[in-house]
Amino acid sequence: MSFFIGKDREARRAYGFDEVAIVPGAITINPEEVDASVKLGPRKLKIPFVMSAMDAVTSPQTASLMSSLGGLAVLNLDGVYARYEKPEEALKKIIEAKESQATEIVQEVYSKPPKESLIVKRIKESKAKGAIVAVSTVPQNAARYGALAARAGADYFVVQATVVTAKHVSDNHHVLDLKELAKKIKIPLIVGNCVTYGAALELMETGAVGILVGVGPGSACTSRQVLGIGVPQVTAIADVAKAREAYLKKTGRYVSVIADGGMANGGDVCKAVACGADMVMLGSAFARAQEAPGGGYHWGMAMPSRYLPRGTRVRVGQTGSLRQILFGPSLRHDGSQNLVGALKTCMGYVGAKTLRAMQMAQVIIAPEIKTEGKALQLSR
Amino acid sequence: MSFFIGKDREARRAYGFDEVAIVPGAITINPEEVDASVKLGPRKLKIPFVMSAMDAVTSPQTASLMSSLGGLAVLNLDGVYARYEKPEEALKKIIEAKESQATEIVQEVYSKPPKESLIVKRIKESKAKGAIVAVSTVPQNAARYGALAARAGADYFVVQATVVTAKHVSDNHHVLDLKELAKKIKIPLIVGNCVTYGAALELMETGAVGILVGVGPGSACTSRQVLGIGVPQVTAIADVAKAREAYLKKTGRYVSVIADGGMANGGDVCKAVACGADMVMLGSAFARAQEAPGGGYHWGMAMPSRYLPRGTRVRVGQTGSLRQILFGPSLRHDGSQNLVGALKTCMGYVGAKTLRAMQMAQVIIAPEIKTEGKALQLSR
C-alpha cells in the first residue's frame, strides 16, 4: 500500500510488531498436540529458537546448552571469545562500566584483535558435549574464517552484517562472493541481514539455507537513529517470506527465514511466525538468562565500532534459567518466560498444527499503545 | 478495510475504544425517558451490566447485591470461593502480597483444587436473597460443573476461556461439545470469549443465549504481550454484533452480545453499546466498589497459571459503593461512577430511546491521546 510522502514521491507503509496482533482461529487445537519443530538446511531442530551472535548471550557454554534444549546458538567469531584467552575478564569490564562510559569501554575491549587459535578452541568447546553449533562472522572475514570454522567442526556458518547483499561493489577491496563461499565451505551457510524481497531472493540464490531478516529493529540497536536505515519487522518478514515462497516454487528448495531482532516477548515471537518466519533469533530475551555471559546486561555487535557505534549497552536483568525462559514454569506475566509454551498456546488458539500452518494465521493491524496507557492508569 | 503489511499480505485495521468517539444525534431525548433494560435469554434485566467472573469482583455477596441492583454477576466456579472454606484468608494473602511477589503468591493460592461441595454452597449463598445469578467455569470443567450448577440453582451457566470455539480439536483429550452441553443442562448457556464473525456465528449455533466478546483487551490482561493474540474491542464487538444480526435473520433467535473487558469508564461502556453490544461485562470498574472482595486490588483469572501467567494484579483503589458506581451520585469526573447515568445521558444525546437504537449510533474514528496530553499540560 503506497502513500504519497511528497509530490510524485510514493512510499509504502511498513509495520512493526507493536502495530499488529494475531486473530484467534475459528478452530482451536489442544496446544499440547501442536508441532513447533523446524528444518534448517539438513537438520531438524526441536524448537525454532536461535540465540543471537552476541557476546552477552552466546558463549561456548550457552551455545552447548541451547543445543541440548532443542534450539540453536550462534557463536560470534569476531567477539570476545575469539579475542581473549580469558573472556570473563573482558566481559566483566563491560558489565561493570558506568553508564556514561559504556560505549568507550566496549570500544576499548573490542580493539584487541581476534586470534585464529582461539576461534578453533571456542568452536571445540561449544561442540564438546555433542552440540549442534553455528558460528558467525562479518563478510570481510568470511572467506578466512569459513574454512577454519568448517574444519573445527561448526555445523552452520553465518555471514552477518547490518546489511548484506549478494552484490557488494568496491573498486579497492576484494569483494566476498557468497555463492563461491557457499560452495567452498562444506557446512550450510546462513546469511543476512536483509529486509526486502529482492535482496532476499538474491541471497537465496547464493545457496544459503537460512536468511536473517531485520535491519534496525532490535532493542540494543540504533541503526535507524544513526543511519536512518531500517524496516519494521512485520513488513520485512512478510516480504522475505514471500521471496521464500517464490524461490521454493521456482527451485523446489526451501530456505528458512530467520527473524532477527525486535522481539521482546512471547507475543512478538508468535507474531514473527504468523508473519511468515520459520525461526526467531533473540538477543535480549536470552540475555536475561542466568547462564548468559552478559550478567544481566546486553549489547549489540555494532556498538564496539569506533567509526560509527550503533546500539547501546542495556540493563536487562536476570530473570530465570534459559530452560525457564524457553519452557517455563513462568513467574512473569510479561511474556518473557516460557516462550515455547507461548508459541504453542498461540498455535492452539489459531488452530495451526505446524509452524508452516501458523505462517498463514490471520493478522490484524491493531496499535498497542493506548491499552498500555490505560493499564498503567489503573495500576497506580 | 485492508492494508498491505507485506508483499501480497493483507491485514484489516482494527480499532479500540480509545480510537473512536460517539457523534451526537440530530435529535436529542430527555435522558430520564430512555430505556436501558435488556433481555438475556429468558429474563429481562433492568440494566445491561454484568460483573466479571473474577475473584476480586464477584463473591456470593456481591453477586447477590448486583442482582438486587438490576444487573447480573458471574461467580467463578474455578475461583477461591470454590477452593477455600474461608476465602477471605486466601484473598488476604493476595491483597497483601508485595508487588514483586504477586504473581507467585497468586499462583500458590490457586494451586489448591476446587471442591464440588463448596461450589454448591457458594451458589446457594449467592441465591439466598432471591438473586438471579450466573456461574462460570473453563471448558475442561464445563461438563462436570454444568449439571452441578443447574441443580444448585444457578440461573445462567457461563463457559469461558481466553478463546473458545465451537470446534476444538484434540486427539488425546475428550473435547467439550457445546451444543450437547446446551441441551443437557437445563439453564441458559453463555459462552466465550470470541472476537470474530465466524467464530461467534458458530458459538451462536450451539444454542447459547449470550456470547462474550473480548480477547486481550482488559486492564488485568496481557494476552497480547504473552501470546500476540488479541483484537481491539470496537472491531471485535462490531463484527460479533454483525454475526448476531445475521443469525437473527436466519433463525429468528436473538443472542446477546456481551462485551467483556477493556472498558475503564462510562465512555467506554457507551462506545461498546454504540458498536453493537447488548451488555457490558466489567472487571476493574466494579473492583473499585467498597463491597468488592479484592479490597482495592484486581487480578485476572489467567494470572494464576503456572504455565503461562497472563495478566497482573493491579491496584484500582476503592472509590465508592457499587450502587454509586452504577447509579451515582458521582464525586468523580473521570467517568468511573454513575455508569448507568452516563449510558442514559449518552443515549439522550444520541437520540436513542432503547439500547437497540443506541447500537446504531454514529461512531467516528478520533484518536484520544493528544487531547489528554494537552489537558495534562494545563493541569500542572
Next chain:
Amino acid sequence: MSFFIGKDREARRAYGFDEVAIVPGAITINPEEVDASVKLGPRKLKIPFVMSAMDAVTSPQTASLMSSLGGLAVLNLDGVYARYEKPEEALKKIIEAKESQATEIVQEVYSKPPKESLIVKRIKESKAKGAIVAVSTVPQNAARYGALAARAGADYFVVQATVVTAKHVSDNHHVLDLKELAKKIKIPLIVGNCVTYGAALELMETGAVGILVGVGPGSACTSRQVLGIGVPQVTAIADVAKAREAYLKKTGRYVSVIADGGMANGGDVCKAVACGADMVMLGSAFARAQEAPGGGYHWGMAMPSRYLPRGTRVRVGQTGSLRQILFGPSLRHDGSQNLVGALKTCMGYVGAKTLRAMQMAQVIIAPEIKTEGKALQLSR
C-alpha cells in the same frame, strides 16, 4: 473519508488541532495590513475572540474589559455571579480546595440556586461602562432568563449545553422551541454546542446569529471519558462551516461559526479559523489572565453536576494581563500570549487579507507528537 471499524460498519476519521498544520501561501502579506475584524449578527467586533461562559473567566468586570479590547465575553447566568451576592467568597472556596476535594466543593458551591435579581444586577454591572455583553444559560432556563436578560440590556443571548439540537424530545417536560425563543426575545441568539453538518443547519434555521461548535474538546472537559461523546475540532468546525456556506447560499443570511474549546495557544486559534471558524471562544487561555476571577484556576460548567460531573478544576497559572494575552508584548514562546498578533502574522504568511480569506487557507495533516518528543530530548 470512511474506514471500516467492523464488518459492514463504517466510520469517518475525524481530526483534532494537534493533527493538522497550516501551509504558508505562495504570496505573503504584511501582517500589519490584514483585517481581523468580524461581524456577529448586527454588530462588528474588532477581534474574533470570545471569552467563555465560565465562572473562572467571565465576571461582569472581565466581560466589560473584554468588550473594551474589541472582543466579546459571555456571562453565565447559571454561575456563581447569579447565585451569590458575594461571588468572591464562593470562588475562593473553589480556588482554595484541595485537589482531591475539588469536585465535591465545586458541587457544593453550585448547589445554591440562582436569583433573578442577581442576574439583572450582574448584567447591569457588566454593561456599566458601555460594554457589549453576551449572557448565557442552559436550554431549561432559556425561556425564563431570555426575556429577563433582554430587559436588563444584554446584547446577545446564548443558549448553551453540552449538546443542543433544534429537535429535543421529551414526553414529560416542556421542550424549548428555539425558533420561538429567537422570535420572542428581541436580542440576537447564539446557540450550541453542536458538531455536525445536519444539527448545525437545523440550529441555523432557528434564526440564531451564531453557532457554537465543540463537544468534548476542551481542557476542562471530560465528556469523551464520561460519555464517549465528542468530535475533534478540526472536523467539527469544517463540517459546521460547510453548513454555514450551504445555509448562506440558500437564504442569503450569514451565521457565524464560533469554535468553542480545545484551543490552547495561538496556533490552535489560527487552525480553527483556517478550518472555517469565524470566531473562537476560549476558556483556559483567558483563565490565565491576571484579571480572571479564577485566580489561576479554571473549571468547566459541567463540573458542578452531582449526577455526572464532567470536567475538572485545572491549575492554569496567571501569566499576564488580558491585554497582553490578546495583544502582547509576549514574554512566552509557547503561543499563549499575543493571540491577535499570532492570528495576524499567520494571516500574513498565508496571504489572507481577511478572516474570510483565511478560512480557505491550505491545511495539511501533520501529527505533532514526535517533534515534541525530540525537542524535549534536546532540552534536557
Next chain:
Amino acid sequence: MSFFIGKDREARRAYGFDEVAIVPGAITINPEEVDASVKLGPRKLKIPFVMSAMDAVTSPQTASLMSSLGGLAVLNLDGVYARYEKPEEALKKIIEAKESQATEIVQEVYSKPPKESLIVKRIKESKAKGAIVAVSTVPQNAARYGALAARAGADYFVVQATVVTAKHVSDNHHVLDLKELAKKIKIPLIVGNCVTYGAALELMETGAVGILVGVGPGSACTSRQVLGIGVPQVTAIADVAKAREAYLKKTGRYVSVIADGGMANGGDVCKAVACGADMVMLGSAFARAQEAPGGGYHWGMAMPSRYLPRGTRVRVGQTGSLRQILFGPSLRHDGSQNLVGALKTCMGYVGAKTLRAMQMAQVIIAPEIKTEGKALQLSR
C-alpha cells in the same frame, strides 16, 4: 494523498523524519568509495553540511573552522556579532540566564541595534584564514546589507525569514524584489524558508543558487504552536526537490535544495538527502560542538522577538569537537557524532555512489515511537 478532514474539505498527509526510514538497496557499495561532495552555485563543497545562521552556532571563528572542514557556515548579520563589540558578554548573559527568564533576557540582549561597521568587521574576521563564508539577514535588511556584505568579501548572501515568498504584498512598506537583489549584488544568493512546490519554484526564478526548506520543524522552534504554521520536513523536502527537477528541466539551471531544521542526528541527515535534499543546514547538532559560541545552549533567531517570540533556549550540552561531530571518531551511539560517516555508510547500504543517486533511495513510512518505548523498557 488526500484525506477529508471535514465535509468537502481535503488535506494532504505530510510526513516528518520520525515517520520514515530508508530501505537498504539490493546492491551495496563500500562506503569509503562514495562521493558526498556537492555543488552550491559556482563552488564545490567537500561535504553537504551547512551551519545555521544562529548565534549559538556560527561565530566568525566557527564559520572559518567549518569552511576548513569542507562545509559552509552562515553568519547572521542580525545577530549579536553585529550588535556588540564584545559578543562574548552578550552570549554569557543568555547562557547564564535562569530557565524562567531566558526569553526575557534574550529579548533584551537583541534589543541593541546592529552596526554596519561591525558587520564588515565580522565578515573580514571569518574570511581571515581564506574561508568560504555565507552571511544572512532578514528580507527587511537585505537591500542594505547585501551590497555591504558583497564588498566585505562574503561568498554567499542568504535572505532568510520564517517564510519568504517571491511575492510579498504591502501597501505601506517598500517590498524587497529578490530578482533585482540577485542581479544587483555580485555574490550568489540563497533564499528561504519555504515548504511548497509553488513557492519554491518562484524563489528559484529569482536567480537564487540555493533554497532553504523548513518551516516549523527545528528543535529550537515553536512556529507550529504559536502560529499553527508548519510542514513536516520529509514532505517539504520532497516537494521542493520536485520543484528543483522541474526548474532544471525547464531552464537547465540546478538550484540546490538545503534542508533547514528538524535534523537531530545522522539518521535525519540521511533521510533529508534520501527525500531529495542537496545539503543539510543544522543548528542544534553543531551547537553541541565544544567550539560553538552557545556554550552548550542553543536558541533560535525568532526567539528575541518582543512581538511574538517563537522558539526557546534549549540545553544541548557539549559533546565533542566540531571535527568529531562531522567526522568522528564517535563515542556516542545516538547518531550525534560522525555525521559525514553516517551519511557515507548509509549511501553504501543504499548503493548510492553520489548524493544525486542517494536522492532516489527508497523510503518507507515507518513510525519510530514504539520501538523506542520498548528499548526504554529493556534498558531499565
